[in-house]
Amino acid sequence: MGNLKPRETLYLYLFMVGFSFALFALGVWVGKTYYVGAQAEETAQTQSPPPLASKEGEEEEPDLDFYENLVGDSQSESRSSDSGEGSGASQEAPLQPPAQTEAPKAPPPAVEVSPPADDPTLETGYTVQVGAVASLEDAEQLMRELSAKGYKGFIVSPDFSQDSLYRVWVGRYASRTEAERMEGQLKSAQFATYVKRARFPDEN
Secondary structure (H helix, E strand, C coil): CCCCCHHHHHHHHHHHHHHHHHHHHHHHHHHHHHHHHHHHHHHHHHHCCCCCECCCCCECCCCCHHHHHHHHHHHHHHHHHHHHHHHHHHHHCCCCCCCCCCCCCCCCCCCCCCCCCCCCCCCEEEEEEEEEECCHHHHHHHHHHHHHCCCCCEEECCCCCCCCCEEEEEEEECCHHHHHHHHHHHHHCCCCCEEEEEECCCCC
């Protein structure tokens, strides 16, 4: 050993270091393998407990008769209590009086609309024409029909320079609105009407 050259000493040192590292790695690998195998075996034993062995070496099933009897007794008691409460509730429930129906309300009375008052002093304005006929007799017949239904009209003689028709008018109004109110009532009475602007004849 004392006669080794420096190069040989270095090689010897490196060999010893490598050999020591190899021994260390081998020990680590062996210890890890042993530890993992032991842990797996212990886990398998804890997760799968040994089955109960009968006298003949067969597995015994747990006795569930006591649990089934207990559950059946509790369910029968709950059903009996529910039926008792239901019968008591039906006996104690008060009778409700029948609902009272409201009597139908009478419709409001019809409001009669009075016809607008005409102004006989007007010279021009609006009126409601209910007919234009060729003879005076037909015009007078139309006047009688108006009077029978409560309306007052007047006959306008024809202006022969234009035509020869006798016109029957109802009302003399200063505004078209008043004439349209009368027209609505006459239409309800089944008269053919229309509002027109006219020059009223002198009653005298």
